[in-house]
Amino acid sequence: xxxxxxxxxxxxxKIYFFxxxxxxxxxxxxxxxxxxxxxEYGRVVSGPKExxxxxxxxxxxxxxxLATEQDExxxxxxxxKEKEAFRICQEKIRKHNLEMKLIxxxxxxxxxxxxxxxxxxxxxxxxxxxxxxxAVFRTRIELRQIGVRDETKIRGGIGxxxxxxxxxxxxxxxxxxxxxxxxEQNLSLNPSKISGVCGRLMCCLTNEEETYEELNSQLxxxxxxxxxxxxxxxxxxxxxxxxxxxxxxxxxxNDEKEIREYKADELKFKPRRKKAKVSKEEMKKLExxxxx
Numbered sequence: 001x002x003x004x005x006x007x008x009x010x011x012x013x014k015i016y017f018f019x020x021x022x023x024x025x026x027x028x029x030x031x032x033x034x035x036x037x038x039x040e041y042g043r044v045v046s047g048p049k050e051x052x053x054x055x056x057x058x059x060x061x062x063x064x065x066l067a068t069e070q071d072e073x074x075x076x077x078x079x080x081k082e083k084e085a086f087r088i089c090q091e092k093i094r095k096h097n098l099e100m101k102l103i104x105x106x107x108x109x110x111x112x113x114x115x116x117x118x119x120x121x122x123x124x125x126x127x128x129x130x131x132x133x134x135a136v137f138r139t140r141i142e143l144r145q146i147g148v149r150d151e152t153k154i155r156g157g158i159g160x161x162x163x164x165x166x167x168x169x170x171x172x173x174x175x176x177x178x179x180x181x182x183x184e185q186n187l188s189l190n191p192s193k194i195s196g197v198c199g200r201l202m203c204c205l206t207n208e209e210e211t212y213e214e215l216n217s218q219l220x221x222x223x224x225x226x227x228x229x230x231x232x233x234x235x236x237x238x239x240x241x242x243x244x245x246x247x248x249x250x251x252x253x254n255d256e257k258e259i260r261e262y263k264a265d266e267l268k269f270k271p272r273r274k275k276a277k278v279s280k281e282e283m284k285k286l287e288x289x290x291x292x
Contacts, residue, residue: 002053002060006046007033012153014172017055019062020048030067032109039110041067041075071109078107085137089116092132100124103146104154113140119151149174152198159196159204166203177201185212186241215241220269227268228260236269 004017005025018033025031027047033040067075086105093100100120107114114137118124126143133141146154149167156168167174182194182205196202220226224236226248234250237259244264249257 001050002056003048003050005044005048007042008045009040009042012168012170015045019060021062023063032064032067034061038108038112041109082107085114088136092129096129098124103151113142115142115144117144117146148198149200157197175203175206177205181205181209219264224269229266
C-alpha cells in the first residue's frame with residue numbers, strides 16, 4: 001500500500017495521484033506539483049489515503065509544496081494570459097488559412113509551455129503556425145487535436161434535461177455508451193433524441209442501465225405469449241418498465257381481442273432475458289454515433 005492524494009487540474013478533469021510526502025494536506029487544498037507537462041497548480045479532491053501499488057502509475061511524484069497566496073495570484077494571471085493567447089492564436093490560424101477550430105488555450109503554471117487545443121476534420125500541417133506562435137510567446141508551443149466530446153467537456157453547456165452537461169461538471173472520464181443501452185431503456189432510436197450536445201450518444205444513458213437490465217429481466221418481451229390471472233392467453237403489446245406494468249392483447253371468445261393492462265407479477269410467462277437487439281438498419285443508421 002502507498003499513501004497518495006488525488007489532484008485535479010481542471011473542473012471534472014481526470015484525477016492524478018501524488019505523494020503528500022511529509023506535508024499536511026487536506027481535501028480542498030491547492031498544491032504545486034510536477035507533471036509530465038511541467039510544474040502545475042492543482043486542487044486536492046481526495047485527501048490522503050492508502051491505495052494498492054498497482055493502482056499508481058510509477059514513479060509516484062511528490063507534492064512540491066502547498067500553494068501560497070502568491071501562487072494563487074500567479075494562477076489568476078495565467079488564466080488572464082490564456083485569453084490573450086487564445087485571441088492571438090485565432091489570428092494566426094486565419095493568417096495561415098488553416099481548416100481548424102481553436103477550442104482552448106492553456107499555460108502551464110511555470111509558463112514553460114502554452115498548449116492550444118483544437119478540432120479539425122483531418123490532419124493539419126501546422127508547422128508554420130507553431131513557428132509564428134513560438135516567435136510571439138517565446139516559450140514551448142504544443143498544439144493538441146481533440147475530439148468533439150473533449151471539445152464539449154472543455155466548453156460546457158446545457159443538456160436537453162436543462163442541467164449543466166455531465167462531462168463538464170463531474171464526469172472525469174467518458175463513459176462507454178452503446179445503442180443497445182437506448183434499446184434496453186425503450187428509448188427512441190432517433191439520433192436527435194439520444195445524442196448529446198457533442199453529437200455523440202448521451203453519457204447519461206449509462207446512469208440507469210443496470211436498473212433497466214434488472215427490471216427487464218423480470219418482465220416479458222414485447223410479442224411474448226403470456227397467461228393472465230383470468231386464465232386468458234395473449235401477446236404482450238407494450239411495457240412500462242419502471243411501473244412494471246404490461247399491456248396484453250388478450251384473446252377472448254368469438255376470436256375477439258382486447259388490450260388489458262396487468263402488473264407483471266400477475267402474469268405467467270416464460271422467463272427470459274435476451275439482450276436487446278438492434279436491427280441491421282438501425283445499426284447502420286446510428287453506427288456513426290458510436291464512433292469516437
